[in-house]
Amino acid sequence: TTVDKGVDFANYFCTYAFLYHQKEMLSDRVRMDAYYNSVFKNKHHFIGKTVLDVGTGSGILAIWSAQAGAKKVYAVEATKMADHARELVKANNLHDIVEVIEGSIEDITLPEKVDVIISEWMGYFLLRESMFDSVICARDRWLKPTGVMYPSHARMWLAPIRSGLGDHKMSDYEGCMDDWHSFVNETKSYYGVDMSVLTKPFSDEQKKYYLQNSLWNNLHPNQVVGTPTILKEIDCLKVTVEDILKVQAVVSSTITKEDTRLCGFGGWFDVHFKGREENPAECEVELTTAPSVDDGTHWGQQVFLLHPPVRVNEKDEVDMNFSMSRSEENHRLMKVDLAYQIKLSSGKMLTPVSNKFYIE
Amino acid sequence: TTVDKGVDFANYFCTYAFLYHQKEMLSDRVRMDAYYNSVFKNKHHFIGKTVLDVGTGSGILAIWSAQAGAKKVYAVEATKMADHARELVKANNLHDIVEVIEGSIEDITLPEKVDVIISEWMGYFLLRESMFDSVICARDRWLKPTGVMYPSHARMWLAPIRSGLGDHKMSDYEGCMDDWHSFVNETKSYYGVDMSVLTKPFSDEQKKYYLQNSLWNNLHPNQVVGTPTILKEIDCLKVTVEDILKVQAVVSSTITKEDTRLCGFGGWFDVHFKGREENPAECEVELTTAPSVDDGTHWGQQVFLLHPPVRVNEKDEVDMNFSMSRSEENHRLMKVDLAYQIKLSSGKMLTPVSNKFYIE
Ligand SMILES: Nc1ncnc2c1ncn2[C@@H]1O[C@H](CSCC[C@H](N)C(=O)O)[C@@H](O)[C@H]1O
Ligand SMILES: Nc1ncnc2c1ncn2[C@@H]1O[C@H](CSCC[C@H](N)C(=O)O)[C@@H](O)[C@H]1O
Numbered sequence: 146t147t148v149d150k151g152v153d154f155a156n157y158f159c160t161y162a163f164l165y166h167q168k169e170m171l172s173d174r175v176r177m178d179a180y181y182n183s184v185f186k187n188k189h190h191f192i193g194k195t196v197l198d199v200g201t202g203s204g205i206l207a208i209w210s211a212q213a214g215a216k217k218v219y220a221v222e223a224t225k226m227a228d229h230a231r232e233l234v235k236a237n238n239l240h241d242i243v244e245v246i247e248g249s250i251e252d253i254t255l256p257e258k259v260d261v262i263i264s265e266w267m268g269y270f271l272l273r274e275s276m277f278d279s280v281i282c283a284r285d286r287w288l289k290p291t292g293v294m295y296p297s298h299a300r301m302w303l304a305p306i307r308s309g310l311g312d313h314k315m316s317d318y319e320g321c322m323d324d325w326h327s328f329v330n331e332t333k334s335y336y337g338v339d340m341s342v343l344t345k346p347f348s349d350e351q352k353k354y355y356l357q358n359s360l361w362n363n364l365h366p367n368q369v370v371g372t373p374t375i376l377k378e379i380d381c382l383k384v385t386v387e388d389i390l391k392v393q394a395v396v397s398s399t400i401t402k403e404d405t406r407l408c409g410f411g412g413w414f415d416v417h418f419k420g421r422e423e424n425p426a427e428c429e430v431e432l433t434t435a436p437s438v439d440d441g442t443h444w445g446q447q448v449f450l451l452h453p454p455v456r457v458n459e460k461d462e463v464d465m466n467f468s469m470s471r472s473e474e475n476h477r478l479m480k481v482d483l484a485y486q487i488k489l490s491s492g493k494m495l496t497p498v499s500n501k502f503y504i505e
Numbered sequence: 506t507t508v509d510k511g512v513d514f515a516n517y518f519c520t521y522a523f524l525y526h527q528k529e530m531l532s533d534r535v536r537m538d539a540y541y542n543s544v545f546k547n548k549h550h551f552i553g554k555t556v557l558d559v560g561t562g563s564g565i566l567a568i569w570s571a572q573a574g575a576k577k578v579y580a581v582e583a584t585k586m587a588d589h590a591r592e593l594v595k596a597n598n599l600h601d602i603v604e605v606i607e608g609s610i611e612d613i614t615l616p617e618k619v620d621v622i623i624s625e626w627m628g629y630f631l632l633r634e635s636m637f638d639s640v641i642c643a644r645d646r647w648l649k650p651t652g653v654m655y656p657s658h659a660r661m662w663l664a665p666i667r668s669g670l671g672d673h674k675m676s677d678y679e680g681c682m683d684d685w686h687s688f689v690n691e692t693k694s695y696y697g698v699d700m701s702v703l704t705k706p707f708s709d710e711q712k713k714y715y716l717q718n719s720l721w722n723n724l725h726p727n728q729v730v731g732t733p734t735i736l737k738e739i740d741c742l743k744v745t746v747e748d749i750l751k752v753q754a755v756v757s758s759t760i761t762k763e764d765t766r767l768c769g770f771g772g773w774f775d776v777h778f779k780g781r782e783e784n785p786a787e788c789e790v791e792l793t794t795a796p797s798v799d800d801g802t803h804w805g806q807q808v809f810l811l812h813p814p815v816r817v818n819e820k821d822e823v824d825m826n827f828s829m830s831r832s833e834e835n836h837r838l839m840k841v842d843l844a845y846q847i848k849l850s851s852g853k854m855l856t857p858v859s860n861k862f863y864i865e
Binding site: 149152156165168171328335340341346 | 523
């Protein structure tokens with residue numbers, strides 16, 4: 146399955162060509178603080194070094210790398226945003242150090258290998274957008290054997306949650322089906338065509354839309370009703386594309402709240418800046434997108450809703466079988482199989498339930 | 506400029522693959538009544554005839570054609586919606602007459618030429634989506650020399666309007682720029698990067714978004730403050746793709762309201778079902794998307810806003826120089842140059858003003 150470049154641009158890159166979108170990322174203080182601190186509290190990784198910024202966007206990470214003392218920074222950006230990055234570099238007087246290159250990282254050539262690869266490649270629930278593939282490609286082609294990855298590690302998390310969203314979505318779906326039924330009646334009586342054969346496909350389409358799409362949400366920490374579990378741990382220096390094509394995990398969470406509703410699952414990620422074993426960070430920095438009252442990010446969490454929710458109690462166990470792979474139509478989108486089974490604290494096992502979700 | 510099929514699918518066709526979207530069109534009573542009446546009040550065009558439905562979608566027009574007495578209907582649809590159309594045809598017992606063919610009209614082959622081409626190809630302001638190109642292609646390849654087009658004629662209209670939308674959009678734009686200025690200050694003080702060089706490009710981007718995009722709107726008839734003018738008249742039997750690549754018109758409207766604001770221009774279209782000279786309709790049907798209190802359509806009108814608005818008075822003249830062509834990046838979207846000059850009823854000419862708009 147090779148990717149049509151034009152289609153990929155229409156579906157994916159196009160949004161990054163807008164300053165408005167770059168600004169949204171640049172306004173995410175949690176994200177900005179983490180990258181800023183990772184660079185400026187670990188200047189030893191940058192002083193006199195060569196750096197590659199994969200997907201430089203506005204140029205921000207390349208500029209920081211230069212300000213922290215890099216000798217040379219290659220800032221690669223696939224979209225026309227490269228022109229703005231170049232202006233920004235110039236206006237900040239770093240054009241002797243930062244070289245902005247417009248092109249896909251997969252296509253371009255650098256004159257040398259680099260000491261550091263820095264990139265902000267994380268999508269919703271870490272892997273949506275599949276941009277990490279490009280970072281891996283850059284690493285294999287351009288990172289020195291002794292080089293450092295920024296960030297160096299990443300993890301995916303999943304936890305049982307409660308939420309009122311599911312009820313809303315269900316009533317939206319039901320409203321939409323009521324509407325369909327009037328539509329079928331009217332089309333028959335006014336226009337002599339019986340549309341009822343399409344009721345099933347329409348219902349499937351709307352179910353997918355309202356009930357099976359994962360939702361962006363900024364969860365409150367007290368909506369997390371069970372112990373968070375780790376689905377995947379990634380060492381950015383070693384992972385291969387093969388390793389992230391599919392994420393599979395069998396995990397178990399203990400309900401931590403008394404008499405509550407299990408309404409679904411919340412997924413998030415964190416990344417860490419630790420340098421590498423032989424050349425560690427002086428100050429390790431973490432960027433987490435976990436539910437938080439004050440430190441929400443533009444990534445929020447991805448919520449997978451159950452219809453209907455299930456009553457659970459403290460000490461019940463939720464066994465989860467999670468599997469995520471890429472959508473056939475668009476490799477940057479994901480599909481998820483999420484089966485779960487509840488083991489009551491009494492020891493009784495409830496019937497297992499399987500769900501399909503889409504991260505689109 | 507050849508079109509990449511995959512990109513065209515990602516940008517355009519994909520939405521038509523959803524029943525939800527087809528249902529929106531099928532729920533537009535003005536649209537439905539017009540096509541329904543055009544067929545059933547002109548059965549002589551259908552009885553015993555062969556018909557081609559270009560872009561059959563759910564199959565509705567093909568089904569009506571068969572119900573009106575057609576001998577054979579070819580129903581061509583580019584998207585997977587073709588499967589649903591086939592089911593619908595079957596469920597309405599017309600599978601001996603209606604043959605659903607999945608494919609682009611440009612690519613498929615029919616076993617014979619047809620007596621009638623029926624199609625609902627109209628986009629916002631008539632030509633957005635550029636689907637009429639496909640109908641012209643179908644006509645030149647598959648319509649008999651004596652054949653009839655449904656619809657047979659189309660017109661584009663433009664009129665001076667008043668509207669509060671422009672003030673809203675202007676204050677959205679201003680709010681967005683205020684936000685940008687705080688962002689520039691914060692980025693400088695927290696993160697040591699001076700973003701002010703991007704102020705101009707950001708402002709241009711946002712101006713385009715808020716002020717230069719034409720807007721979908723269902724205008725009230727009393728928002729039309731001058732006599733409507735015709736920009737283009739199309740005979741569907743004769744028009745070529747060349748004729749519609751660019752729409753240029755110099756037109757003049759007389760203000761019909763006392764002391765009012767000229768806030769912009771509203772564009773709409775109508776189509777007619779008149780058959781052809783040698784084989785006219787028995788009952789001519791019109792489908793208009795003009796501003797209307799009771800008969801709004803899903804097309805609404807396209808509104809081009811002026812910033813700032815201008816005070817005008819009854820009997821003032823507005824001379825308009827209108828030019829619309831296709832966007833370079835996407836041939837289904839349009840760009841518009843709209844220059845106007847006001848001639849006061851006193852005879853005095855105000856300074857002419859030029860605007861660029863995008864129909865995206
Ligand atoms: N394969 C690839 N080659 C080059 N640029 C890419 C790429 N895949 C994604 N990108 C770019 O990577 C950027 C990711 S968003 C991050 C932007 C910037 N580094 C910041 O932290 O603010 C987007 O601008 C996108 O266009
Ligand atoms: N070149 C082409 N070949 C085949 N189908 C096309 C086409 N261009 C557009 N279409 C299809 O034409 C339809 C236009 S919408 C109209 C649908 C239907 N005839 C109705 O009146 O309700 C869409 O379903 C779109 O997918």
